[in-house]
Amino acid sequence: MSTRATAPSAEQLAWFKSSYSAGNGGDCVEVAATEAAVHIRDSKRSDGPVLHVGSTQWTAFVQMAARS
Numbered sequence: 001m002s003t004r005a006t007a008p009s010a011e012q013l014a015w016f017k018s019s020y021s022a023g024n025g026g027d028c029v030e031v032a033a034t035e036a037a038v039h040i041r042d043s044k045r046s047d048g049p050v051l052h053v054g055s056t057q058w059t060a061f062v063q064m065a066a067r068s
Helices: 053-067
Strands: 029-033 040-041 051-053
Touching: 051 053
Parallel strands: none
Antiparallel strands: 029 040, 040 051
C-alpha cells in the first residue's frame, strides 16, 4: 500500500496568469501552486504539457528572475 499522494490533474488546479505576461495575449504563462510543487503551463495551450517544479526550486527561480 502506498501513502504517496497523487498529483492533481491540470483541471483540479487553481491556475493564475502571470502579471508579467504580455498584454496582447501572446506570451502568457500560468502557474498553480500546491504543497508539493508549482505547476507551469502555456495559457494558450491549457490542454498541453505542464511543467512541475519543487517549491524550493520555484522560489530560487523567482528570486533570480527578480534580480534581472
